[in-house]
Amino acid sequence: MAAIKASGLERTFKGGIKAVRGIDIEVAEGEIYGFLGPNGAGKTTTVRMLVTLLKPTGGNAVVAGFDVAHDASQVRRRIGVALQEAALDPLMTGRELIILQATLQGMIKAEGRERSAELLERVGLINASDRRVGGYSGGMKRRLDLAMALVHSPSVLFLDEPTTGLDPTSRFAIWDEVDRLRREGTTVFLTTQYLEEADQMADRVGIIADGLIVAEGTPEALKAESGAPHIEVVLDQGSSAEAAERSLAPLGEPIPAGEGHDVAIRLSDSATGVADAVRLLDESGLSVAEIELVRPSLDDVFMEKTGRRLEGAATAADEQ
């Protein structure tokens, strides 16, 4: 049984604005599904429908075995949600907040206390557990938010941009935790604007643009679909670019070289590597300063499918 299954899901707001225009999503149990889309694509609206915060105006969605519109309470019992902005009361301590969340999930106080200690330890906040959340850093708030979402051991976890704005260390801490959840068999619906995050963590990725799913598949399949890898070559002085293109012709078609590169060849066989290129250039007596194999990234896929770059893509790369 799918952990999340949406069929023809639609949401039209007052004034006739169609934010989501009939999308189909199926996420298997234990799968990590990366959900990507530029701002205004319908990403948040989709998530809000799947977590029962917003009623669909068309189609249907079943999460953890229950219909989001007709069995919302049953869905809420089975899902954990960490929304984009970690909404935490700054006057309460981390421990108090987890206990309150446990109460909201129907757990008795003793259970809540026990679970809070367990989760605070798990997300590395045990030493800050009795400090007011107002004094927490952004990364600590995110980890606490994640702990709160896990208080009732949900079978499906929705993480809406869990690492946006975090420094690399805090981001890696969240990634570790998501990886652990994967090993524990939790289904994770991960919305992110960091392509590297989706690439590394998601089993499958869905890209939404203008309220429709425009691409879906494993990151590898999407990247392969986007095109074959290419090699970029920087030649030593005295070596001719034309001669290099001729000698590399058996590997594929020449394409415009990127900035600072002399030659670029789109490989006709993705199994071909840098070694083949070096060998061919060497046989032609050409001297190479630099050569690299460039594989299509999710960013290329995103660009191809949506016609624009994802806002956070560059930021994530810069911060690494």
Added chain:
Amino acid sequence: MSNERTNDRGVVPALARRALNELLRVPGAAVPGILAPTIFMLGLSAVFGNVTALPGFDGLDKYMAFVLPVGLLQGAGFTGAATGVNMARDIEQGWFDRLLLAPVRRPVLLAGIVASAALRTLIPATALICVGLLFGVKFPGFLDLLIVALLVMIVASASACWGAIIALRFRTQQAAPLMQIGSFMAVLFTAAYAPMALLQPWLKAIATVNPVNYVLTGVRQGFIGSVSWADTWPAFVAGAGLLALLATFAIRGMSRTSD
């Protein structure tokens, strides 16, 4: 593992405790709610102290005893409105989504939010009564104090429901004036500052159908005379009716949050 039980019991005290937490950790937050009705009561008593000589006051010697109950209802109204403002803040900041994502029945969530207002209003009420007693208002007796406490809690709850209706409708703290004006007008259009006999006919007509006027009479009785069943039961019926009506609209507003 998913929790299959329905256990809403702990939710109301937990949410009320969260709201009270603000007062304990930022004690200054309670000051405006105490100060405003107290200054209002002292100022009015100083300016209009001699109106008790007019017919209709039935020989009452202290005007402060007449307006102290008005201050109590104003305090309850302000506390309820503040609850509405806090709710709007929670909506703006996303905390309210956290509540809506919990498998808790909407009326229970509302009860938790409203319960905090009912409890918080006892702070300005206690302060106001102490100031009144210091200025010579007669001690009304413990039975009347109990009636007063219950009635101001009902008014604070009704005002919190009004605040919740506005917060859910506009979803912004900028709607705060609308939350405050509700309880302000409800108290104003009563025999707040003069007995019914002295009111202009139009105001008397409104006060006659205004449930808050009956609550005011119930709160006032022990301070200006003695407690009677005839003044007590209409106060509770009117207060409970008003609360039930506003709570119905507030619950409706809560269940429409996902529309």
